[in-house]
Amino acid sequence: MTTYTPQFLGIPAVWTQEGGDRNVGEGVVIGFVDSGINPEHPSFAYDPTTGNPYSTNSTLDSQHFYGACEEGPLFPQTSCNGKIVSARFFSAGAQSTAQLNDSVDILSPFDVVGHGSHVASTAAGNFGVPVVVNGLYYGRATGMAPRARIAVYKAIYPSIGTLSDVLAAIDQAVLDGVDILTLSVGPDEPPEGTFTFLSLIEIFMLAAHKAGTLVVQAAGNEGPYPYSVISYSPWVIGVAACHNDRTYPATLVLGNGLKIGGVGLSGPTVGDGLIQYNKLVLAKDAIKINATFPRTVNNVEECQYPEAFDPLVVQGSVVICTFSGGFYNGTSTLTAIINTARLLRFRAFVFDANPTYGDFIAEPIPFATPGIMIPATTDTQNILQYYERETVRDKNGLVVRYGGRAAISEGRNASYKGRAPIVSRFSSRGPDYIDQSKNPIDVLKPDILAPGHQIWAAWSPMSVLNPILSGHNFALMSGTSMATPHIAGVAALIKQYNPSWTPSMITSAISTTASTYDNLGDPIMAQGFDLNSLYTSAPFGFGAGLVNPSRALDPGLVFSAGYEDYISFLCSLPNIDSAIVKTATGEVCGQLFDNPSDLNLPSITITSLTGSRIVHRTVTNVASKAETYLSAVLPPKGVTVDIEPSWFRIAPQGTQDLRITLNVTQALDDFTFGEIVLTGSLNHVVKMPLSIFPVSTA
Numbered sequence: 001m002t003t004y005t006p007q008f009l010g011i012p013a014v015w016t017q018e019g020g021d022r023n024v025g026e027g028v029v030i031g032f033v034d035s036g037i038n039p040e041h042p043s044f045a046y047d048p049t050t051g052n053p054y055s056t057n058s059t060l061d062s063q064h065f066y067g068a069c070e071e072g073p074l075f076p077q078t079s080c081n082g083k084i085v086s087a088r089f090f091s092a093g094a095q096s097t098a099q100l101n102d103s104v105d106i107l108s109p110f111d112v113v114g115h116g117s118h119v120a121s122t123a124a125g126n127f128g129v130p131v132v133v134n135g136l137y138y139g140r141a142t143g144m145a146p147r148a149r150i151a152v153y154k155a156i157y158p159s160i161g162t163l164s165d166v167l168a169a170i171d172q173a174v175l176d177g178v179d180i181l182t183l184s185v186g187p188d189e190p191p192e193g194t195f196t197f198l199s200l201i202e203i204f205m206l207a208a209h210k211a212g213t214l215v216v217q218a219a220g221n222e223g224p225y226p227y228s229v230i231s232y233s234p235w236v237i238g239v240a241a242c243h244n245d246r247t248y249p250a251t252l253v254l255g256n257g258l259k260i261g262g263v264g265l266s267g268p269t270v271g272d273g274l275i276q277y278n279k280l281v282l283a284k285d286a287i288k289i290n291a292t293f294p295r296t297v298n299n300v301e302e303c304q305y306p307e308a309f310d311p312l313v314v315q316g317s318v319v320i321c322t323f324s325g326g327f328y329n330g331t332s333t334l335t336a337i338i339n340t341a342r343l344l345r346f347r348a349f350v351f352d353a354n355p356t357y358g359d360f361i362a363e364p365i366p367f368a369t370p371g372i373m374i375p376a377t378t379d380t381q382n383i384l385q386y387y388e389r390e391t392v393r394d395k396n397g398l399v400v401r402y403g404g405r406a407a408i409s410e411g412r413n414a415s416y417k418g419r420a421p422i423v424s425r426f427s428s429r430g431p432d433y434i435d436q437s438k439n440p441i442d443v444l445k446p447d448i449l450a451p452g453h454q455i456w457a458a459w460s461p462m463s464v465l466n467p468i469l470s471g472h473n474f475a476l477m478s479g480t481s482m483a484t485p486h487i488a489g490v491a492a493l494i495k496q497y498n499p500s501w502t503p504s505m506i507t508s509a510i511s512t513t514a515s516t517y518d519n520l521g522d523p524i525m526a527q528g529f530d531l532n533s534l535y536t537s538a539p540f541g542f543g544a545g546l547v548n549p550s551r552a553l554d555p556g557l558v559f560s561a562g563y564e565d566y567i568s569f570l571c572s573l574p575n576i577d578s579a580i581v582k583t584a585t586g587e588v589c590g591q592l593f594d595n596p597s598d599l600n601l602p603s604i605t606i607t608s609l610t611g612s613r614i615v616h617r618t619v620t621n622v623a624s625k626a627e628t629y630l631s632a633v634l635p636p637k638g639v640t641v642d643i644e645p646s647w648f649r650i651a652p653q654g655t656q657d658l659r660i661t662l663n664v665t666q667a668l669d670d671f672t673f674g675e676i677v678l679t680g681s682l683n684h685v686v687k688m689p690l691s692i693f694p695v696s697t698a
Helices: 011-017 094-099 115-124 165-175 200-210 295-300 325-329 334-343 376-392 479-496 504-511 561-569 580-585
Strands: 029-034 084-089 129-133 136-141 149-154 180-183 214-218 237-243 250-254 261-263 278-282 318-322 348-352 371-374 390-392 399-402 405-408 449-450 455-458 474-477 525-527 534-536 557-559 603-610 612-621 628-633 639-644 645-651 655-662 674-680 685-696
Touching: 029 115, 029 165, 029 479, 084 165, 084 348, 094 165, 115 149, 115 180, 115 474, 115 479, 129 474, 136 455, 149 165, 149 628, 180 479, 200 214, 200 561, 200 580, 214 479, 214 504, 237 479, 250 371, 250 376, 261 371, 261 376, 278 399, 318 376, 318 405, 334 348, 334 371, 348 376, 348 405, 348 534, 371 376, 376 390, 449 479, 479 504, 479 674, 504 557, 504 685, 561 580, 561 685, 603 612, 603 655, 628 639, 639 674, 639 685, 645 655, 655 685
Parallel strands: 029 149, 029 180, 084 149, 180 214, 214 237, 237 449, 278 318, 318 348, 348 371, 603 685
Antiparallel strands: 129 136, 250 261, 250 405, 278 405, 390 399, 455 474, 525 534, 557 612, 612 655, 628 645, 628 674, 639 655, 674 685
16 A cells, blocks of 8 residues: 555665655656546645645756646646646547536546546655544555656546547647656457557557657456456556555454454444444344335345344344345445444444355455455354354244354554565456457566555545545555556656656666565465465566566666567567558558567567577666676576577676577477576676467477
C-alpha cells in the first residue's frame, strides 16, 4: 500500500539521493488516462509538509509541457492547483455509444468512481497524507514520486468506457508533452482481425514512444490463466501485480476456543474493553414466521433482506451469512449484508464459504460494523459442526436453544511478516501472443512486477460503482491497475535522475535491475487457482522480476531501442504484410531483423527454437566510468547458451554488440527459463531473462 510500499521497495533511499521527499519527482509530469481525479483530496493539494502551494509552472519547462484545465461540474478552474497541472475529459465516444446518466456520468475531469484518483495518488500523491477510514488511522500515504506533477485525461465513465475516448486521451496527453503515461485501463481481449501489435491502441502507444513519452500499462487481471496478458507491445512496460508482506489478519473465535482466520478490516466484538462472546446464529434459522421478502434459498442464506429476520433472535448475535447463488451470479452484495446487520443490530456478521460453490476470494474491506469473511469451505465446515453441536432443535428442526458462542478479534492491525513478493492470483500471465488464436511471439510479457495487492490510496467519496466504499477518502484496492502506477512513479524518479534518457532506456534500467528472489531468499512464488496454492513463478508471471528502484537509477548498462527499431520489428513479424504496417504507422518497411527476437530488448524470448539461433543485442554504458563486464549464463533446460564476447571493457557512453548463440540439446513440450548475467567490475549487475521453447534439435 502507499502507506507501506515505498518502504517495501526501498524508495526512501532513492528520495534521499534526489534531495528528499520535498524534491523527488520535481519537474516530471505523469499523465493518467482513467476515470478522472478527485481534486479536493489532500493527496493532490498543495504540499502538506510546508503549507506552501505549488507554483503552477514551478520548474516545468514551458517548452516541454502544454496543459489545460477544462472546467465542468464539480471541477472548477481552481482544481488545477499546480500539483494537478492539467485536466481534460473525453466523452464523444461515450455519448455516441450509450445513454449517459447525468447524475453519475459527470462531464468534467471529476472522478466519481475512485479508480483514477487511486492510481494517480499511488504514482504521485503528496508526501505523508494521513489515511483515516471509519475513524481509524492506517498510516500516512505517499506516492512513489510525491513531487511529480499530475496531468489528468478522463476517458472512463460509470456507464461506459470507449476505445475512441481512450485513444483521444492518449493522443492529447502526448501532444501536451507528458513524460510518462499511465494506462490502468485497456481492452478486455485481443483485437479482432489484426495482429495484437497493430491494433489502434498499440499504434497510438507506439506514437507516444516516438514522441518521447514512456507508456506504462496494466498487464491485466485475468490470471492465473496463461496467455491472458492484455499488454502486448515491446514499446510499452506491461506491469504484473504482487503481494507484499503486509496483511490484516482477522480471527473468528468460537466458544470452544477454536480460532479461525478470515478477512475483514473490522473492529472486535468487545464489552467492558474485553473481547466479548455472543450468541451464534445461522441466518436461515432466524427467519421470521410469515416474513414478506423475495423468498429464495439465496435470500434466506445471504442476509440480503432485513425484513426476513426475527429481530429478537438476531439482535446482539453473531449471525452466519452464507455465500450462495446470489453472490455466485452477482445479484447479492456485501453492502446488503452490512445494511441488514446495522438495521437489526447484529453484534457481528460472519460471511462464510459454501461447500456447494467452493472457496471464494476475499479482500479486506473496512466494515462499519464488526464482521469477518471466511473464504475457505474447510473452515466453514468446522464452524457449522460446532454450531450444530451447540444448537438444540425440536423434532421439526426448529431451533429451541442457541448454545453456540462466537467473537471477532481486532482485524485492522497490520502484520508485516511472511513471504513476499508473491505474484497475485489475478495478475495476467504470459506468454505474449500475436493474434486472436494466441500464437506466441518473441516478446516477454509482462515486463515487470510491482505491488498491486491491497494498496491504500486516494478515493472518491461518491464511489458510484462501489457503494460499500461510499463516503471514504481512501480505499484498499487490488489489481494490476494498482501495480502500474508504482512503475510509473519509479520511472518518474529515474527520469528526474537521468533527464536525457529515452523511454526504452528507462524500461531497460527497470528490467535489468529487478529481483527474481523473495524476502526469504527463494525464487519468487505465484498464487495458483486454489485458494492457498503457491508454485514457483517464472518470467511469464513476473517479467524480469520485482522492481528495484534504487538499483534502477544506476543500472550500468542499458538496452536501447528507438522508433525505427520497432518498425523493423513489425516488418519482421511472421506472415506480416508490409502494406498493413504502412497503413498502420505510415512507415515503409526497410531494414528487417533476421528474427523478431533481434529487437534490442532487455530479455530474450524465443517461442519456437529449432536447432540453433543467433540473437543480437547491443548494450550502452550509461555509467560515468569505464567498466569491465564478465558474462555468465544460467541456461534454460534443453538449451545451451554461448555469449560472444564472454567479457568486455566498455567506456562511458560506449556500446558493445553481443552475439548470443542458442542451441537445442533436448526438445521439450513447453517453455523453459534461464538468465544471462553481466557482472561489472564496479559492482553493476545486469540481468536478462531467457524464455525459450526448444522444439527440435534438428
